[in-house]
Each structure stands twice: as structure tokens, then as C-alpha cells.
Amino acid sequence: MKYNDDTWKFLFPLLTNFAMSVTVYFLTIRLIPRIKDMFIKANLYGIDMNKSSGEKVPEALGVVSGCLFLITLFLFIPIPFTNYIFNDVNFPHNEFMEFLAALLSICCMLLLGFADDVLDLRWRHKLLLPTIASLPLLMVYYINFNSTLIIVPKPLRPWFGMSVDLWILYYLYMGMLAVFCTNAINILAGINGLEVGQSLVISMSIVIFNIIELSGDLWKAHQFSLYFMLPYLATSLGLLKFNWYPARVFVGDTFCYLSGMTFAVVGIIGHFSKTTLLFFIPQVINFLYSVPQLFHFIPCPRHRLPKYNKEIDKLEISCTLFNKNDINTIGKLIMWTFKKLRLIKWQEDTKGVVTCNNFTLINFVLIITGPIKESTLTLILLLIQVFCSLLAFVIRYPLASIFYDV
Numbered sequence: 001m002k003y004n005d006d007t008w009k010f011l012f013p014l015l016t017n018f019a020m021s022v023t024v025y026f027l028t029i030r031l032i033p034r035i036k037d038m039f040i041k042a043n044l045y046g047i048d049m050n051k052s053s054g055e056k057v058p059e060a061l062g063v064v065s066g067c068l069f070l071i072t073l074f075l076f077i078p079i080p081f082t083n084y085i086f087n088d089v090n091f092p093h094n095e096f097m098e099f100l101a102a103l104l105s106i107c108c109m110l111l112l113g114f115a116d117d118v119l120d121l122r123w124r125h126k127l128l129l130p131t132i133a134s135l136p137l138l139m140v141y142y143i144n145f146n147s148t149l150i151i152v153p154k155p156l157r158p159w160f161g162m163s164v165d166l167w168i169l170y171y172l173y174m175g176m177l178a179v180f181c182t183n184a185i186n187i188l189a190g191i192n193g194l195e196v197g198q199s200l201v202i203s204m205s206i207v208i209f210n211i212i213e214l215s216g217d218l219w220k221a222h223q224f225s226l227y228f229m230l231p232y233l234a235t236s237l238g239l240l241k242f243n244w245y246p247a248r249v250f251v252g253d254t255f256c257y258l259s260g261m262t263f264a265v266v267g268i269i270g271h272f273s274k275t276t277l278l279f280f281i282p283q284v285i286n287f288l289y290s291v292p293q294l295f296h297f298i299p300c301p302r303h304r305l306p307k308y309n310k311e312i313d314k315l316e317i318s319c320t321l322f323n324k325n326d327i328n329t330i331g332k333l334i335m336w337t338f339k340k341l342r343l344i345k346w347q348e349d350t351k352g353v354v355t356c357n358n359f360t361l362i363n364f365v366l367i368i369t370g371p372i373k374e375s376t377l378t379l380i381l382l383l384i385q386v387f388c389s390l391l392a393f394v395i396r397y398p399l400a401s402i403f404y405d406v
Helices: 007-041 062-076 079-086 093-119 123-133 135-144 154-160 168-187 194-213 219-243 252-269 273-278 281-294 329-340 361-369 374-396
Strands: 045-047 056-058 149-151 163-165 307-309 314-316 319-323 346-348 353-357
Touching: 007 056, 007 062, 007 079, 007 219, 062 093, 062 219, 062 252, 079 093, 093 123, 093 135, 093 219, 093 252, 123 135, 123 168, 123 252, 135 168, 135 252, 168 194, 168 252, 168 273, 168 281, 194 219, 194 252, 194 374, 219 252, 252 273, 273 374, 281 329, 281 361, 281 374, 314 374, 353 361, 361 374
Parallel strands: none
Antiparallel strands: 045 056, 149 163, 307 314, 319 353, 346 353
């Protein structure tokens, strides 16, 4: 944007949002220790399987940071529109509708995430619920923009032209983005600080991207994104203080669902959904690596957490056992491919019983490093997340000029 006499009108909402975010951070770190025992009394707790203490740890505390995040945004609603209200100028109903639809989708996922923590929903529900929660967002996108054109990369333009209208396929992609974001964080989880840590790296990457793009033509969309990302960062930082090793609280599926939908919301409404997906490179890798178990080509246990070795106080790879004759042709092909690429640790006895590591990025790191401390494992995975975010910026800026006119 161009900085002129209206600069203060641009800065005022952002500065107010920043001040509210700082305030809600301190509210988060004061509130969580005061109410975490209430969750234990309500039987919302878990036992940390990677510790020998066996203490009860409050579960689903993501609902606390999520509620504070939403309360901050509810209180912030009038701030971006103050100028229109007091100066009696044309009110931007479209922008107001976007804001409310975004809040509605995030609210739905907070509710559904907490329901999952309490009721332990099945996987098919975890795929269906984000799809339903994203519908208000997609309707607003249809009413306000309905832009389904994509620019074709330079090498493909002789065949497809400058642009292609995907029409309903584009809406399908955005709906799938919401489903992927909410579940991708959830399946790359299970050790102290990982869910919140990876979400913080993603959100900080989005904030940096928004700040860079504020000087562009779509500055309003990136300003909108910052309205959501700053209080999300603040509440998540407060939550990480208690979820970091050794965790005093667990965040639950509530936090994963809330985070994923928040990222999907800013990506869709802010018109940078493809860039948002770039910040999910580790989650994409983890999903692709997990596909054989997620789609049951290979037996998938209920929990795929790394195994805790009490004797050395370190984490080791967790394994699944099965008879190789019990898997179908696709499963056998996958196993042969993964073995050739040395992506798995495989042992087979004379009776055909196979012992194989569970297919998660966490276990793959443990294959490379060997048994390590839980806190060290979390740091390695977060460093991978940071590296992938740097790679995403390289793809988005220097490499993009090779394929697009930027």
C-alpha cells in the first residue's frame, strides 16, 4: 500500500490488535495454571506415556487458549471499521462478512475439536467435520470473489494458455485445504511441545509473509490475515509455556483443529492458500509417509507414539507387528519400495512375522538419530519446520519468477 494521509487509519487497527495480543498473552499464562485442575476433576486428563512418573496431566487445554483467542477477536470486531462508523461513509459489508464468516468457521472447529477430545470421535468424523465448518468461508468467498482462475506456469502455457478456470474444482481444493490443515497438525503430534511448536513456526512464517506483502496490491487481504495471526501467536505462546517439556498440560485435538482452521481461513480469505500450503511441507511429508497406515495398506495401531525406554530415559521408534502374508498386493509393493529407499526399519522372522516402525516423521527421525531425549526430538522436528519455512520463502520468491511473471 502507499503511505499517505490515511496511514494512521491503516496502522491504528494493527497497533490495537498488537496491544490486545500482548494483553491476551499475559491472560493466557495466568489463566491456564488456575483452571487446569478443573480439567482433571472433570476426568479430562491423560498420562504422559513418555514419562515414568505416571502423573495425571490435564487434557484439551487448547480450548482455553482457543477461547481467549476468539474473545480477543470478538472484542476487536469494531476496531477495523471505526472510521466507517464515525465518519458515516459507505460501510464495507463485504469485509465485515468475511470477518464474521472466518470467526464462525474457527468457532465451529473449536467446538468440534473439544467434542473430539471429550467423545473420542472416529477418523471419518475428523474428515467430515472440517469440511462442514469450512462451508461458511467458501460461501463468503463465492459471494465476494468467486475467482477460480489460476495462472498457468510458463512451461505449460503452450498447451493450457495463460490461465485456467477450475470452477468447482477450486472450491473443492479450498475445502480439502481446510481438512488437510486441521488433520495434518494432529497426525504430527504426540511429544511435548510439538503441536504448539510447529503451529507457532507456521504462524510466524505467515506473519512474516503478510508483512512483506503489505506493500503489494493485496495489502488489505494481508492486513486481514494479521488481525487473526497476532492474537493466535500470543495465545499459542502462552500455551507453549505449559506444554513444553516436561508438559504440565496437553493441548488436545482442540488446539490442532483450531490451528488448522485458522491457517486455512487466512489462506483462503487472504488469497494465498498455495503459499499457506508451502508452510506445511513437513506436514505434507508426514502425511505422505503415513499414507500406507492411514489407508490401512499396512496395519495401523491406535497410537503411533514413539516408545519410551525407562532404562535410558529416551525415546525409541515404536513398531507394529503383522504377518507379511496378511497384507494385500499394494501393501507389499509399498513395503518393497520403502525398504529399497531405506525409509523404514524392517525385521522379519522365519515365520513371516514382520516388525516394522510406525510410519510417522517422528519415528523416521528416530531411525536416523537413534534413541534420544524427548526435548531433543522436539527441537529437531521444530528445526526441520523452520528449515522448511525458509525453503517455502525461497520457492515463493526467487523460484516463482522462473515459472510466473512476478
